Amino acid sequence: MAATLLNVKSVTELENVLTGGGGHLVVVHFSATWAPQCKQMNDVLLELAKDTHFVNTKFVTLEAEDLPEVSEKYKISAVPTFIFLKNKTEVDRLDGANAADLTKKVKHHSSPTSIGPSQPIAPKEDLNVRLKRLIESAPVILFMKGNPEEPRCGFSRTMVSILKENNIKYQTFDILADEEVRQGLKVYSNWPTYPQLYAKGQLIGGLDIVKELAENGELKAELPGSSDLEEQLKSLINSSPVMLFMKGNREDPRCKFSKQVIQIMSETAVKYNTFDILSNEEVRQGLKAFSNWPTYPQLYVSGELIGGLDIIKEMKESGELANVLKPK
Numbered sequence: 001m002a003a004t005l006l007n008v009k010s011v012t013e014l015e016n017v018l019t020g021g022g023g024h025l026v027v028v029h030f031s032a033t034w035a036p037q038c039k040q041m042n043d044v045l046l047e048l049a050k051d052t053h054f055v056n057t058k059f060v061t062l063e064a065e066d067l068p069e070v071s072e073k074y075k076i077s078a079v080p081t082f083i084f085l086k087n088k089t090e091v092d093r094l095d096g097a098n099a100a101d102l103t104k105k106v107k108h109h110s111s112p113t114s115i116g117p118s119q120p121i122a123p124k125e126d127l128n129v130r131l132k133r134l135i136e137s138a139p140v141i142l143f144m145k146g147n148p149e150e151p152r153c154g155f156s157r158t159m160v161s162i163l164k165e166n167n168i169k170y171q172t173f174d175i176l177a178d179e180e181v182r183q184g185l186k187v188y189s190n191w192p193t194y195p196q197l198y199a200k201g202q203l204i205g206g207l208d209i210v211k212e213l214a215e216n217g218e219l220k221a222e223l224p225g226s227s228d229l230e231e232q233l234k235s236l237i238n239s240s241p242v243m244l245f246m247k248g249n250r251e252d253p254r255c256k257f258s259k260q261v262i263q264i265m266s267e268t269a270v271k272y273n274t275f276d277i278l279s280n281e282e283v284r285q286g287l288k289a290f291s292n293w294p295t296y297p298q299l300y301v302s303g304e305l306i307g308g309l310d311i312i313k314e315m316k317e318s319g320e321l322a323n324v325l326k327p328k
Helices: 011-019 036-050 068-073 099-110 124-135 154-165 179-189 207-215 224-237 256-268 281-291 309-318
Strands: 005-007 026-031 058-063 081-086 089-095 140-144 171-174 196-199 202-205 242-246 273-276 298-301 304-307
Touching: 005 036, 011 026, 011 058, 011 068, 026 036, 036 058, 036 099, 081 099, 089 099, 124 179, 140 154, 154 207, 171 281, 202 207, 224 242, 224 281, 242 256, 256 309, 304 309
Parallel strands: 005 058, 026 058, 140 171, 242 273
Antiparallel strands: 026 081, 081 089, 140 196, 196 202, 242 298, 298 304
C-alpha cells in the first residue's frame, strides 16, 4: 500500500505519528494556508506519497502557526520548511519551496542504508546563510549549551547570570541541539569555544570578554541594539492607547489568529492601531523577549500587555473585554 499525506492538527497526533514510525522516515511539512508556495509543495508531497517506492515513509503536513510549541522546537522561522525524522530524531531539513531538493532528500532518507543528511550535506554558502540568519534573528543573541533555565555547562551558566545582572534582553540558541550550527559557527566567526554573544549581527565574544566588559561597566555600551530596540518597542507599544501587534493589518490579516482578533476588536467599536510584525523582523523577535510572550497577535492597552487570542476570547466571553480596553 502506498503512503498517504497526513494532516496533523495537534501535538498528540504528531507524537503518535513519530512514535509509530518504526525507524522509518517521517517527513513533516511546516506550512501556512496563506502561503501559496505551501500548497504547491503539499501537491509535491502528495505525489511522493503515492509513489510505492516510499511505502514505509510517512508524509505529514501541519499548520506551523497552529502548533507554535512544535514550530519552536524545530526552530521554524519561515514556511515552507520540511523536517526529516527517524526514530523521532531530526536527520535533515529543507527550508523553502524546492521540489527537486525535496524529492532528492526523500529518496536518500527513505533508503534503509541512509544514516545522515543527503550528500553533499549542504553547500558551504547555504550553511553560512543559515548562520547569518540565526545571528541576526535577534538584536542580542547568545549561542550557549542548554538554555537560560537549564544551562548545560558552567561557562553558559555564568554568562546567563551576567546578562541577567545587567538586565540585558536577549535570545538564545542551544548549540547542543544542532551539531551543524555548533561546528559551523566556530569557523564562521573564527571563535573556537562557547558560549558566544552577538549584538546586531556582530560577535561580542565569549565569557572572558563579556565578564571583563561587565566588570568595567562597558557591557551595555557594547550592546546598543538592546537599549535602542527596547526604546523602539516602548514607543510602538505606547503609540496608541490600544495597540495590536499582528501579522498583516486589519484590512489584510496574514494568519487566522490575527484575523480572529480583528473580528473580535471590530465588535467592540474601540479605536485601536495595528503594527504588522511581518514588516520588521527585529521588532517581531524583540517584542517576544521584551514582553516574555512567544506568539502573535499581542494586544496592549495603555502600554500594558493584555495577551494573545486565547485571553482576548476569554475576556469577550466573560464580558470583561469592554472594560479592559478602556485606556487608563
